[in-house]
Amino acid sequence: MIDLDDLEGSISELYKLYHLEVYKFLICFCANQIDAEDLTQEVFIRVLNNLSSYNQQSSIKTWIFSIAKHAAIDHHRKKKFVTFFKEGFFKNIESEAKQPDEWLEEQDIKRAVHDAISRLKPHFRAVVILRGINECSIKETSEILQCSKSKVKVSYHRALKELRRKLNVEGEEALRNAK
Incomplete structure (x- = not known):
């Protein structure tokens, strides 16, 4: 203690x-x-x-x-x-067994996710970081953000929905740009 x-x-x-x-x-x-x-x-x-x-x-x-x-x-x-979310912040120790194309694809996915998180409104970003990345409990998150547990649950759900939307749009844009 x-x-x-x-x-x-x-x-x-x-x-x-x-x-x-x-x-x-x-x-x-x-x-x-x-x-x-x-x-x-x-x-x-x-x-x-x-x-x-x-x-x-x-x-x-x-x-x-x-x-x-x-x-x-x-x-x-x-x-x-x-x-x-510029490159270099979330460097993980990569397995030497990974092929270069697998590693590049993984880096692209991480970059897309981090970019999408960065474009969330601050409250959603904080909820995603605390719940999804730092793995804080709903109670801890509600205390940190000074809001109710139900607001944390709703915000997390809405933030994930917004992330999915942003990532899907990015994927479609990338496909259009590649053509």
Whole structure:
């Protein structure tokens, strides 16, 4: 258990436990590695500055993710996004057994999905990232986004429907352009 009375030790423990999850959330949300790194630092600065006011009504994880969500939205408002999900953010260790054409196809699919996610409205994007990518529960997602569980369910359903529509349109456009 984290000792909230030992402020320096607490922030260090919290950082060790959650910095990677927060970073993944922020990189998905803002689509820029440098911005995600900066925002991750900003989140933990906010955590440090507000740790004494943490009321323990929700889990520390959801409280930190709520701060991350607000930091991302603040950043989004300040810096209208120009490009999203450039190559290199979601590098996976690839199996050497994959053929080059399989690897390229997989990269194209990832790029299309990330591009489609980046074009969702911010609330839908946050729900998809939290539920679909970070695998947060409905309860955790509702606490982080400060909305009801039913709103999370509906938003996630609508966001996935919108993603399917965007990906289908992209696929049709690609076919037309290839002819």
